[in-house]
């Protein structure tokens with residue numbers, strides 16, 4: 712006698728139906744997670760710091776974790792930026808006049824940003 716499903720096609724459809732419910736639940740969870748990430752991304756701010764006259768235009772800046780600081784070389788010679796902390800560091804390529812380097816500060820703390828080329832350049836970034 713026929714079982715619950717009269718054909719292979721019906722069995723396949725039933726199997727797919729079960730899978731797509733799982734997929735829908737997964738998709739729903741993924742959308743919730745993505746929405747959360749998008750909200751965080753939208754909440755992050757971009758700050759701008761100029762490098763001019765062999766100095767950072769400000770001596771200190773306070774940002775929130777996840778914020779981006781864009782460093783623009785407004786001099787007529789090369790700069791670069793680096794930070795070396797145990798839990799957060801970066802060391803960029805040289806930036807030419809007019810170049811902008813974005814750095815995302817992901818860790819809370821107080822970080823000193825320097826320039827290898829001009830050792831007197833110091834910016835204190837407090838990440839809340």
Ligand SMILES: [Cu+2]
Pocket residue numbers: 765789790791826827828829832
């Ligand atoms: Cu420099």
